[in-house]
Amino acid sequence: MQLSSNKSCAVRSREAGKVLLHHHSSSALLSVRNQLQQQQQHNNQHSSRVACRTSLADVGPSFSNGGNSNNPLELLRVTRDVQARARLMAEVMTDGRMSHYSEAYQPCPVEDFLSKELGVWSYNVMLFAVANPVLQAFNLESQVRPAVRSLKAANIDVTDIWFLITKHLEVLRDPIALQRWLDFLSLQELASRHMANFLLKAPDALFTSCTQAQALQVLGWLKALGVKQEYLFPRVLCPCPAILLQDIPSQLQPIVAHLTSLGLEPQHVMRMTCVHPELLLISVESQLQPLVSYLEGLGCSTCQVARLLQEVPQALGGRPPQALFGARVEALRELGVDGQELRQVTARSTLWLTMKGAPQEQIAHLQQDMGFTAEQARELVLACPAILSEKPLELQRKVDFLRATLNMELGDCLAHPTYLGASLMQVGRTAGVRACCALFHVVLVLYVEAGLFPASQ
Numbered sequence: 325m326q327l328s329s330n331k332s333c334a335v336r337s338r339e340a341g342k343v344l345l346h347h348h349s350s351s352a353l354l355s356v357r358n359q360l361q362q363q364q365q366h367n368n369q370h371s372s373r374v375a376c377r378t379s380l381a382d383v384g385p386s387f388s389n390g391g392n393s394n395n396p397l398e399l400l401r402v403t404r405d406v407q408a409r410a411r412l413m414a415e416v417m418t419d420g421r422m423s424h425y426s427e428a429y430q431p432c433p434v435e436d437f438l439s440k441e442l443g444v445w446s447y448n449v450m451l452f453a454v455a456n457p458v459l460q461a462f463n464l465e466s467q468v469r470p471a472v473r474s475l476k477a478a479n480i481d482v483t484d485i486w487f488l489i490t491k492h493l494e495v496l497r498d499p500i501a502l503q504r505w506l507d508f509l510s511l512q513e514l515a516s517r518h519m520a521n522f523l524l525k526a527p528d529a530l531f532t533s534c535t536q537a538q539a540l541q542v543l544g545w546l547k548a549l550g551v552k553q554e555y556l557f558p559r560v561l562c563p564c565p566a567i568l569l570q571d572i573p574s575q576l577q578p579i580v581a582h583l584t585s586l587g588l589e590p591q592h593v594m595r596m597t598c599v600h601p602e603l604l605l606i607s608v609e610s611q612l613q614p615l616v617s618y619l620e621g622l623g624c625s626t627c628q629v630a631r632l633l634q635e636v637p638q639a640l641g642g643r644p645p646q647a648l649f650g651a652r653v654e655a656l657r658e659l660g661v662d663g664q665e666l667r668q669v670t671a672r673s674t675l676w677l678t679m680k681g682a683p684q685e686q687i688a689h690l691q692q693d694m695g696f697t698a699e700q701a702r703e704l705v706l707a708c709p710a711i712l713s714e715k716p717l718e719l720q721r722k723v724d725f726l727r728a729t730l731n732m733e734l735g736d737c738l739a740h741p742t743y744l745g746a747s748l749m750q751v752g753r754t755a756g757v758r759a760c761c762a763l764f765h766v767v768l769v770l771y772v773e774a775g776l777f778p779a780s781q
Contacts, residue, residue, distance in 0.1 A: 397425045401432070401453045402460050426450065433464045438489070441472055442482045452490055462496055470499040478506045484520040494528050501531040508536050514557055521562040530565055539568045545576060550594035564601035578608045586616070586630040600637035611640065618645035622653065623667030628674050636678045649677055655684045660702045669705065675713035682712050689716035694723060695734060703738060710745030719744060
């Protein structure tokens, strides 16, 4: 019974197929033609891939580790040519066979050692090796193994060691120099996590051209500057180990001398160094002096320059002054503030040069949210530059308070712009005094009208 049913279903299917082929013969032929074209394109792509592999077979180290040269992932780990890597990456991604290639992937001895020694998943090691072909240039026995063992002997966690290798692979280049610096850091009683941070930021020149005698001289100079031992590495040298490469007489001392010539005390320079240690890497001639000249050109006095650098030592970075403050200055110029007025504004307040969002946010709030015209906003800024350092929310709170307490309108704010630049407590105190004066005046008028107080008195 079941067999006959299956036969009848098969007969009906064949008949339906014939009818469908009869009515759609043209579309069927077109579909077959498209399939043939796609198959031809696939064959052409396969031929180009084979040619690509053949041309890249001699790139980088040989596949003596049991690897398969037909695996594009294994080709990627030894290929440094950008165009060749792009072709191989396109092959991996377009084939959709990433899982197949990764399962067939044969790690080299260095990858196998890192995976087993550090307890890292082999897939992650493979991805790192594929992204960094330079890893194949390291020798396992003379470089990788002794370097990793030295890091582990320094009690650095294996997770931190793997992170260090992925971010600073050159730390494995010279195991002897690495051991020398690990011993140096151990003598400074540095914790293992601080050692890892130090090595993470250490430039290659530190291992090749810096002696420990030079490093000890820089340490002594920093201590003489006032940097405490507990801040020496965690806040200064771990974030910026390149300081140890600086020459004291020709590089470090001129920076401190120029800053103290602005009125800063040595303890101020010490605090600035702890906040922004890159301060000790700048050039006096090409960075510090142009920044001071630029700020003075904006109207800052020497005292204001010193205070600004003390509050924001990050300004002493690699960016030129125009990139740091140019957008802020341009915002005031678009408002109609000329050069002379700009110097007057800066001479009264420099907070708008350092406050986040200033002065663009304040100017936009005055015009768009509070309803002042560009000319009125300009008059407010010139009359009270402290407005440029107020947060827009604080400006709005002050205006709402003045409207509710003193019945002031926007025009009254133009007559009393200092209200917008003062703190809300000062505004409230001033409003209270004015309210008391107004109440006293009303009481006095009532007394005079009642004859209780002679008008002549």
